[in-house]
Amino acid sequence: MTPAREYPGAVIIAGPTAVGKSALAFALARRAPGEIIVADSMQVYVGLDVGTGKPSLAEQAAVPHHLLDCRTPAESFSAGEFLRQAFRLAEEIRSRGRLPILVGGTGLYLRAFLRGGLAGTGGDPEIHARLMEEARALGRGALYARLVALDAASAARIQPGDLRRIVRALELWEMTGEAPSRLRPGLWNAPRAGVAACVVLTRERAELYRLIDLRCRRMWAEGLLDETRRLLAMGSAATIRPLQALGYRQAAAFLTGRLSGEAALADMQRSTRNYAKRQLTWFRKEPGARWLTLRGWDWVEPVCERILAGEWDDWRTAHSA
DSSP: OOOSSOOSSEEEEEOSTTSSHHHHHHHHHHHTTEEEEEOOTTTTBTTOOTTTTOOOHHHHHHSOEESSSOBOTTSOOOHHHHHHHHHHHHHHHHHTTOEEEEEOSOHHHHHHHHHTSOSTTOOOHHHHHHHHHHHHHHOHHHHHHHHHHHOHHHHHTSOTTOHHHHHHHHHHHHHHSSOGGGOOSSSOOOOOOOEEEEEEEEEOHHHHHHHHHHHHHHHHHHTHHHHHHHHHHHOOTTTOGGGGSTTHHHHHHHHTTSSOHHHHHHHHHHHHHHHHHHHHHHHTTOTTOEEEEEOSSTTHHHHHHHHHHTOOTTHHHHTOO
8 A cells, every 4th residue: 555645755744742743643643644653752751652652553453553562661662762763764665665754742752853863962851841840859969979879980080069060061961872981972973864744733721721730630540549559569760760750759749748649630730731841942943843733633634635735825823713
C-alpha cells in the first residue's frame, strides 16, 4: 500500500501536553498510510505508560510506533540519540512508501530534527525551569550532589553554592546524555532531514488547562502511583531520571510522605500547566510552523485531510475556534 501522494518529507505534529497531538498523529498514520516516531523524552522508558500518556496497546497494534519502550528507567536517553534514531527511522519509513510522522511535546527533540542538530550547547528552558524548581524544593546541595555523582570532573570546577552553574551542567547532561566535561561544540552536526509540514496545535487557555487538570486526575487514579512505586524500588531521583519528571516526582512526594495526596495532585496539575506554557513559548520560536487553534474533538478528520492534501490556504482560520 502506498500513499495517495508523494510527500517531500516527514510531518511534525507539536504542541503542549493534552492538546490532542496523539489523536491527530494516529488518524494521519491510518489514512496516509504512515508510521509514528514518538518525540517524547519519557515515553522511551519501559513501564512508564500511564504517567507519560503512552499510546494504548491497541493503538500501537493498529499503527507502527517507534521510539517507545526502548530504554529501562535506569538508562539514559539523550536528544542526540533521538536525533540519530529519528533520522534513520524517517528514511526507512519513506523507503517503505509510507509517511514518517513525528509527534510529541519535547521541543528540543523536534527542533533538532527540524534544524539538523543543536547549535553548540544551547539550553532547554523546560529542563532549566524544572531544575530550578527542584533547587527551591530540595536545596542547591541536593543538585550539587547529583552533579558529583554524574560528572565529578564538572563538579570539581563548580563551587557548591553556585546554583547557576550547577543547573547549567545538569541541564547539559539531560539534553545530551553526555557528561558536561566531555561536551564539544557542534555535538550533533547531523544532516538536515526533509520536512513536509510542522503543525503546532494549541487551544484557548481555559480549555487547555481544563484538559490538563482532567488528564492529571485520570493519571493519578489509573496507575501513576503504581508506576512510581516501581521506580522508587529501583533507586533515587539522582539515578532514576523519570523520578524527576512531571507526575512521577509529585507521586513520589506523596508516596514518601512529603505531600498529601491532594497537595501532590494539585502540584502536578499546576506544574503541568506551567510546562504547557513553556512548551508553547518554545514552539513559537519555530518560524516555519503552522499554528492551529482547536476546540472540542471534531477537528481531527478535517485537519488530517488538509495535511494529506497539502492544503494550507486559510489554515489558521479554517479550524480555529
